[in-house]
Amino acid sequence: MPRFSANISMMFTELPFEARFRAARKAGFGAVEFLFPYGYVAEGLTQALRDNALGLSVFNLPPGDWGGFDRGLAAVCGREAEFAEGLDLAARYARSLGAARVHCMAGIAEGRAAEACYIGNLRRAADRLARQGCRVMIEPINAVDMPGYFLNRTDQALELLQKIDHENVALQWDIYHHERTEGDALSAVADVMPHVAHIQIAGVPERHEPDGFGAVFAALDAAGYAGWVGCEYHPRGKTVKGLGWLREARNAAGTNRA
Numbered sequence: 001m002p003r004f005s006a007n008i009s010m011m012f013t014e015l016p017f018e019a020r021f022r023a024a025r026k027a028g029f030g031a032v033e034f035l036f037p038y039g040y041v042a043e044g045l046t047q048a049l050r051d052n053a054l055g056l057s058v059f060n061l062p063p064g065d066w067g068g069f070d071r072g073l074a075a076v077c078g079r080e081a082e083f084a085e086g087l088d089l090a091a092r093y094a095r096s097l098g099a100a101r102v103h104c105m106a107g108i109a110e111g112r113a114a115e116a117c118y119i120g121n122l123r124r125a126a127d128r129l130a131r132q133g134c135r136v137m138i139e140p141i142n143a144v145d146m147p148g149y150f151l152n153r154t155d156q157a158l159e160l161l162q163k164i165d166h167e168n169v170a171l172q173w174d175i176y177h178h179e180r181t182e183g184d185a186l187s188a189v190a191d192v193m194p195h196v197a198h199i200q201i202a203g204v205p206e207r208h209e210p211d212g213f214g215a216v217f218a219a220l221d222a223a224g225y226a227g228w229v230g231c232e233y234h235p236r237g238k239t240v241k242g243l244g245w246l247r248e249a250r251n252a253a254g255t256n257r258a
Helices: 017-026 042-051 080-097 112-130 154-164 175-182 186-195 214-222 244-257
Strands: 003-007 031-033 101-103 135-138 169-174 196-201 228-231
Touching: 017 031, 017 042, 031 228, 042 080, 080 112, 101 196, 112 135, 112 154, 112 169, 135 154, 135 196, 154 169, 154 175, 154 186, 169 175, 169 186, 175 196, 186 196, 186 214, 214 244
Parallel strands: 003 031, 003 228, 101 135, 135 169, 169 196, 196 228
Antiparallel strands: none
16 A cells, blocks of 8 residues: 655644644654645754654745745746745755655746746756755646646656756656546556656545545555655545545555455
8 A cells, every 4th residue: 555645734724734743643644745834943843743753755845926826936937046045945944854855846837948947947956955865856737726837747747857857856746637637647657657756646626535546556556656645635524534535545455465
């Protein structure tokens, strides 16, 4: 059975953020992830991870002005200096938190100039973070949830990985986004998995609990994926009441081992 990480920016939101670490551990998750840690003291987050014996699967680089509809800066021409400042901040948090992966959001952009900007920024981020053992992720985000986002398809991401051509850049594959844009994820597993360093899941199309994902989990096991599977979804109600899918996955894994 895959190892599951709870995205505590979306899950356990009925609790204060600081209490979500303990709730995730109590619910059976071995790790957490979150969108942006920058509103919290890094040392406090590090202590929360340690106190609850939790791993950290991933977090995002600063996105720019989120309230002003920035969705990352890596592909946004003319804001390279701001991207570099955000990279420095993310590197400091990653070092404190012991993060092995961070996601670099592309932003709202299009065209060849945006692609060149993106490739250059990703290479610089990869060089910088490689020095502290932290890998850079790129993630396609579907155009329904995030209109105008530069990177919105899995096949586009695989092409960009070839162009970036850096050993410290890999794919963060969110199956929810893939299925919203390109359909059945199972048919893509063989092509995608050699490039993947982190996976995320959510039910399609409402982005609620990942019910009925047994075949996906089995495919990830068959592909030899040993990383975290981030649960990046909005629970329909209280988080714990919606964890039937996790119990089913564990039961299925126990049956298969028997």
